[in-house]
Amino acid sequence: MIEIKNVSYAIGGAKILQDINTVIPKGSVTALIGPNGAGKSSLLNLIGRIEPLQTGTIDVDGQNVTTSHSGRLARTMAFLGQHTAVASRLRVSELVAFGRWPHCHGRPGPEDHEKVADAIAQFSLRGLADRFLDELSGGQAQRAHLAMTFAQDTPWVLLDEPLNNLDMAHSRILMRKLSDLRDAGKSVVIVVHDLNQAAAWADHLVAMKHGRVVVSGAPDEVLTPDWLSALYDTEVQVLRYADRPLVLSHV
Amino acid sequence: MQARKKILIGLSLLIFILAAISVFIGVAQMDLSDPRGMMILTVSRIPRTIAALLTGSALAVAGVVMQQIVRNRFVEPGTAGTAESAALGLLAVTLIAPQASIWIKMVAASVSALIGTSIFVKMIRKLPPREVLLVPLAGIVLSGVIGAIVTWIGWQTDMMQFIATWLMTGEFSGVIAGRYELLWIAGLAAGIAFFAADRFAILGLGPEAATALGLSPRAVMRLGLAVVAVVTAMVVVSVGMIPFVGLVVPNIIARLIGDNLRAALPVTALGGGALVLACDIIGRVIVAPFEIPAGTILGVLGAGIFLWLLWRPARPSKAAAMGPTDV
Numbered sequence: 001m002i003e004i005k006n007v008s009y010a011i012g013g014a015k016i017l018q019d020i021n022t023v024i025p026k027g028s029v030t031a032l033i034g035p036n037g038a039g040k041s042s043l044l045n046l047i048g049r050i051e052p053l054q055t056g057t058i059d060v061d062g063q064n065v066t067t068s069h070s071g072r073l074a075r076t077m078a079f080l081g082q083h084t085a086v087a088s089r090l091r092v093s094e095l096v097a098f099g100r101w102p103h104c105h106g107r108p109g110p111e112d113h114e115k116v117a118d119a120i121a122q123f124s125l126r127g128l129a130d131r132f133l134d135e136l137s138g139g140q141a142q143r144a145h146l147a148m149t150f151a152q153d154t155p156w157v158l159l160d161e162p163l164n165n166l167d168m169a170h171s172r173i174l175m176r177k178l179s180d181l182r183d184a185g186k187s188v189v190i191v192v193h194d195l196n197q198a199a200a201w202a203d204h205l206v207a208m209k210h211g212r213v214v215v216s217g218a219p220d221e222v223l224t225p226d227w228l229s230a231l232y233d234t235e236v237q238v239l240r241y242a243d244r245p246l247v248l249s250h251v
Numbered sequence: 252m253q254a255r256k257k258i259l260i261g262l263s264l265l266i267f268i269l270a271a272i273s274v275f276i277g278v279a280q281m282d283l284s285d286p287r288g289m290m291i292l293t294v295s296r297i298p299r300t301i302a303a304l305l306t307g308s309a310l311a312v313a314g315v316v317m318q319q320i321v322r323n324r325f326v327e328p329g330t331a332g333t334a335e336s337a338a339l340g341l342l343a344v345t346l347i348a349p350q351a352s353i354w355i356k357m358v359a360a361s362v363s364a365l366i367g368t369s370i371f372v373k374m375i376r377k378l379p380p381r382e383v384l385l386v387p388l389a390g391i392v393l394s395g396v397i398g399a400i401v402t403w404i405g406w407q408t409d410m411m412q413f414i415a416t417w418l419m420t421g422e423f424s425g426v427i428a429g430r431y432e433l434l435w436i437a438g439l440a441a442g443i444a445f446f447a448a449d450r451f452a453i454l455g456l457g458p459e460a461a462t463a464l465g466l467s468p469r470a471v472m473r474l475g476l477a478v479v480a481v482v483t484a485m486v487v488v489s490v491g492m493i494p495f496v497g498l499v500v501p502n503i504i505a506r507l508i509g510d511n512l513r514a515a516l517p518v519t520a521l522g523g524g525a526l527v528l529a530c531d532i533i534g535r536v537i538v539a540p541f542e543i544p545a546g547t548i549l550g551v552l553g554a555g556i557f558l559w560l561l562w563r564p565a566r567p568s569k570a571a572a573m574g575p576t577d578v
Contacts, residue, residue: 045459048462049462050462050463070462070465070466070467071466072465073465074463074465075465078463079459079463080463081460081463083457083459088455088510089505089506089510090452090456090509090510090511091509091511094452094509098449098452098453098456098464099464101449101453101464101465101466102464102465105449106513132509152464
């Protein structure tokens, strides 16, 4: 479980996060939702120790993200940010292999090779394995980075808007993979804008606005017209489809 | 992967041939049966050949390291203020303690190269990341400013001759046994870069990705800065700065082999060594019995190659690829 206690965060004078206290349960898919600028990515960055904490504490499976050894944390959680459009001339297979760095530090064994090959296959990247990243489309590059994150094979997987650049089919495939991870006993935290993806696949939602957690809980508890209308300052309807909430906001 | 092997073998052969040529050409007639001929070989020709190879390899590797840590393909130690900073440190120690040993001068040059390059890295953090060409421009401005300070002090203290040998044109005609060995330290620093190749490659993916994989971006960056500073300082102290090697060679190798530095760095090192040695040979041959400095040859050749790299439209360059995808 991830325990977030009294976390506040400011950049310059702007308060990005204010007094966040929440618990992200282990063994589930958790989605951080909320309007633009709510602080979802900042919170995920802090959990992934990408940015240093200013106040408060965050523990991932009992490991304090500030004081724990970063190399050990990299075997506990994998993190994928939004900036995957790097113009690097790494080959896809080389990028994915870097996902094993926390485990093998550049000296891959048979298990590492296997996990890399598996991740490449899972994201249908076999045909692209020898291509350079700067020769891929946005969606292909996104899948390559996701494969790297999967190859890291950690108990926790943190993904910031992983559906960016992905088409419908690949979005669904990814969400299904995340729920497979959950079924295999791992835990997933994603920032996601499509509430219906959250409704369909997440077990736990944390809804944020103006740097605070507004409500958290199961999708059925959070995805209600009242909560969502308040969260997004716009009228939102919620129907039911396939025994899940279906959020309608486009008309 | 196969291509890489071919390039490695090709470059090794090329270096072998160039080294043979370099050893056997020169103004002095060399007769190996004669002890004097043997002396020319061991005191002048072989050291000169090794010096050119070491300089080229180390500068090319320093170029790659620099490009990874600032994540921009258009920088090299010669256009980021590193060489000028090294010269400033060298000038300072020469003025303050003229009797100082070569080791102290070397340390002073390295430390001031490190400071100058760190200033460059700090400076470019404030630039908008999408403006790829601002980074090398900022570097050239910084080089100009530090270079101007060096020149001003040089004028005031009548040291312009020294400064010219450090910064204007790197050349190998002064290399004899006993006067180039500092370059081995540059080679050693480049060797350290090879052992940290994966770390630099991961840092090239950005500080965020590096942190996520459990690396400390700052530590990797410090190591990279140290490598760049030491290589540049040693080259400036021993033979003088040589332009474009750190720019042209890494860019060509990145196109051919990519950014997986563990695979690319040995090729980069060989490529840099071959290029500088070739330029030294050209400089020795075209106006024989006089010489044109290797740095001058490279200035002409390197600029040409670099323009060709920029204008060749074939594959998306780093700059082009950043544009549309990163919106």
